[in-house]
Amino acid sequence: MALYEKLRTQKGGVGAAALHQRRCTGCQLGIDAAELSVIKKAPSDEVIRCEECSRILVRTSESGL
Numbered sequence: 001m002a003l004y005e006k007l008r009t010q011k012g013g014v015g016a017a018a019l020h021q022r023r024c025t026g027c028q029l030g031i032d033a034a035e036l037s038v039i040k041k042a043p044s045d046e047v048i049r050c051e052e053c054s055r056i057l058v059r060t061s062e063s064g065l
């Protein structure tokens with residue numbers, strides 16, 4: 001419940017960030033290889049979140065996947 005509230009609070013700011021060149025453009029942190037492979041396998045309609053800043057990661061052709 002606490003986590004849910006935290007995510008809701010953060011949504012007041014920037015809720016989503018593009019995944020660009022294997023980096024989250026929200027926090028500029030590189031996504032590690034293990035996480036990238038999970039993202040790669042996830043269906044396109046599945047919501048992926050950055051582990052660091054909790055923003056929703058938007059996959060593009062420039063994501064580096």
Ligand SMILES: [Zn+2]
Binds near residue numbers: 025050
């Ligand atoms: Zn991030």
